[in-house]
Amino acid sequence: MRPPYMCAAGYRIRTRVDYWVRSGRHVLREHTESFWMWPASRTRITDDLARHGFVPLPGHDDPRVLAVTRPGHR
Known part of the structure; x- marks a missing residue:
């Protein structure tokens, strides 16, 4: 698992999210994206x-x- 990533700019934060779609112990899909958001x-x-x-x-x-x-x- 990657360490969380966030940085602030005014009232927004830039964050990275790692998604895993799993079935039991098996990872079916992984996706990472980074975007601006409001907390x-x-x-x-x-x-x-x-x-x-x-x-x-x-x-x-x-x-x-x-x-x-x-x-x-x-």
Whole structure:
């Protein structure tokens, strides 16, 4: 896993996100992107994802990682 990357500029932050699509222990796809964004709380992000059917994965308590799944989808 790469270390997180962020830098601030005014009210925005530049961040890099690493995505992994997994099935069990196997990584099916990986993607990395970097972009400007406005900060949002973890609660706001999880609430937005919940509206689209995503739920947090249990056992992922590292505040640097937001692990979610969409039950019933492969």
